[in-house]
Amino acid sequence: MKQSYYPQEIEKKWMKFWDENKVFKTENNSDKPKYYALSMFPYPSGKLHMGHVRNYTITDVIARFKKANGFNVLHPIGWDSFGLPAENAAMKHNADPEKWTDENIAYMTQQLKMLGLSYDWDREVTTCKPDYYKWTQWIFLQLYKKGLVYKKEAAVNWCPDCGTVLANEQVIDGKCWRCDSEVEKKYLSQWFVKITEYADELLKDLDLLKGWGDNVKTMQANWIGKSHGAIFRFPVVDAPNGEKMEVPVYTTRPDTVHGITYLVVAPEYKDIEKLTTPENKEAVEQYRANARKMSEIERLSTDRTKTGVPLGTHCKNPFTGEIFPLWTADYALVEYGTGAVMAVPTHDTRDFDFAKKYNLPMKVVIQNPQNPSNCENEAYTDEGVLLNSNEFNGMKNTEAKKAITQKAVDEGFGEFKTQYRLRDWLISRQRYWGAPIPVVYCDKCGIQPVPEDRLPVLLPKDVDFSVVGKSPITTSPTFKDTVCPICGGHATREMDTMDTFICSSWYYLRYADANNDKECFNKDIVNKWLPVDQYVGGIEHAILHLLYSRFFTKALRDCGLLDFDEPFSNLLTQGMVLKDGSKMSKSKGNTVDPDEIFENYGADTARLFILSDSPPARDFDWSDAGVEGCYKFLNRVWRLVASNAENISHAVIANPQGVAIHTTEKANDDLIRTVHMSIKGITNDITNEFQFNTVISKYRELVNAIYDWQAKKGELNQEDKNVLSFAIVSMLKLMSPVAVYLTEEAWHELGGEGSIHEQPWCVWDENLAKSSSITLVVQINGKVKDKIEVDSEISKDEMEKEALNSEKVKALIEGKTVVKTIVVPGKLVNIVIK
């Protein structure tokens, strides 16, 4: 065995061997229990970055650990390969985005293999390939049949730089999630997925997700935004055309209904023109035009002073008979509730600001206990007792909410209402590089889905990528015109493609049955593998991908395609990889190229380091010195093995757990105990919280212990060799999920059969992991005063006796009264004195 560590050589050798022999192939049929370990699949942007390295290493270690522990492990990988970067690159070079994508996939595949990830490459899934997007389109049609997909004209988010619309989830602070441009409002007819139909279940089932962090769950709960309230309908008393009209409002504060002094509708409110008097028409029109021009950012800014104009008409409050004016103001949102708000300036801060500015009247209806009936300077929005509210006076407002809504129900002008903040998911994209929406528009028959046997609707190849300002797909001379599947007459194809988040909402299902060309996946196989036992990925998908995938699972369940409710039982959101305290990014110039690390130190060093310094969920600060340290450690491990190669017992390698080792020396006992403690500690750290940083510190402790043991020994006798063999072989197995190459090479050099990665996990013996002596801690009034080595089997009485016998304790309790002593078996004695 070579005495020096040569990672570049051994890693290439084993990478090739594993790849050619499909060592990590997973069969669907097995007697073993299943375990599905999954990383969020990458976008093939060109090269791996350190975030990928971290993500995939974490999942890989979990997959390998589970496999060694007797599970049939599914650990797949694929490519989220539709999307704008490929199309932008294509437009820049007037080339096919498919070529760019394929090249990137080829390069990154090599990198993933180099990193030593135990993927079953036969299940690779690529969302931009027709054999995948055919099924994306098929699923779209199933949702369409179920009424979960529909087309409507709506105000949508438009990103001018990406030249496409965006879903609500993809607008961050009024800006595009991808390019950071300010999003504009546009009125377009677009395809929507009815995710709101599942709002309640998506919220409720968060409780089932015990293996998800609270941060992600609350983010989703907030995004869904369930609230309880009431709808009230206010009759219009002076509609200009004499029509009988009503304005419905949604409110969470029905208890304040007697305090309404005006009513606001959104500028886009559908009946606004009918509610405007001729005298006010001009001002209202101008206000609406202004609102339309404004960007989302301007409009949503909360510190902007509120503006609005009166419509000239009035409503009647059915509770009081009071007449109050109608206004339009852009602080009312057309998409939420009914698009109209009942304004109670005394008990709502927004209404208060507005009323102050326009000198609208105020009426106090909830008593502020600190400052009775005074709402001059600010709105009182807390709990209280009602006043000025007729028969409800004196009632607590929490009760009044119900009672007042009930009255509206009984008298027919309102009802109880649950409202969600979640909006339907806009999935149309005016772009080329995505799955075409499988729909045609017939001149006679209208919107028609493409029949399933004509899928996939292929992306046209005869397009011009050099166009500006429109989707390249529209330049195809062959794509647009087609025939209607119903009447056979002329029809045109839908030119929009689907949001790529549709493609990524079901890929984890496809892995279970990736090569099925008859169906999107076999139901039994999917039911067998899913849900995913451990999902690992970035927190940036807390809402987007994770909410969409949860919705898809539920919708596909209701289409009869699978039998479970949630796709991911456990979720680990790993932290970011930082350098010098900030996120690695090309613009900051603080990136580290994984290839360089592989080349200079090897993939094992990269794997070890990325797991070593921080727990997976926390941010990880990359440091060159840290890499160096990990590389030195692997060298140290290698030297330990190599220098002892001829001392290793073949019997122990063949059966590390089975060889009973008789020891006659304390040093040997101690080392065996350290090994058992390491097995226990490492196993628990991985099982409990995936605490790989402490796993690695335990590797180091074990290696240090073996070196220390060796330093005490001269010539080794047979007993010593057996002990050493047990320690080294156990160490290699324990390290094998992380240092995949080094341990494999060492295993072979020592004469091990097959692959170390096929060997079962180590087991520990609780008795051997225990020490024969313990350190008894003696405290006085809770402060440590002495430590005594005692036998581990010592009784409580003896512990107390030992403690009181300590010279230090004797001196300290001299002349004081011992009030009581607390004895914690096996740990400490606390003497309370006065």
Added chain:
RNA sequence: GCUCCAGUGGCGGAAUCGGUAGACGCGUUGGACUUAAAAUCCAAUUGGGCGUAUAACCCAGUGCCAGUUCAAGUCUGGCCUGGAGCACCA
């Protein structure tokens, strides 16, 4: 403004149930080996009393202030700071 998470040496971070605070590593300092360097190995490294050697001892200490307890990094209440998410959602 609302919601969630976090706060421990110079740094990353350890610390099952409340029971020895600072494991393991990085860095730093000193030393050994070497003609020299690299590599490797050994030792020290929370602060203060403390200033010279040796050996020891004492005090304080996990963002702040209280509380519960024999005992609090850990539990409770109230703050402070940082991060993340949401936000004119009626």
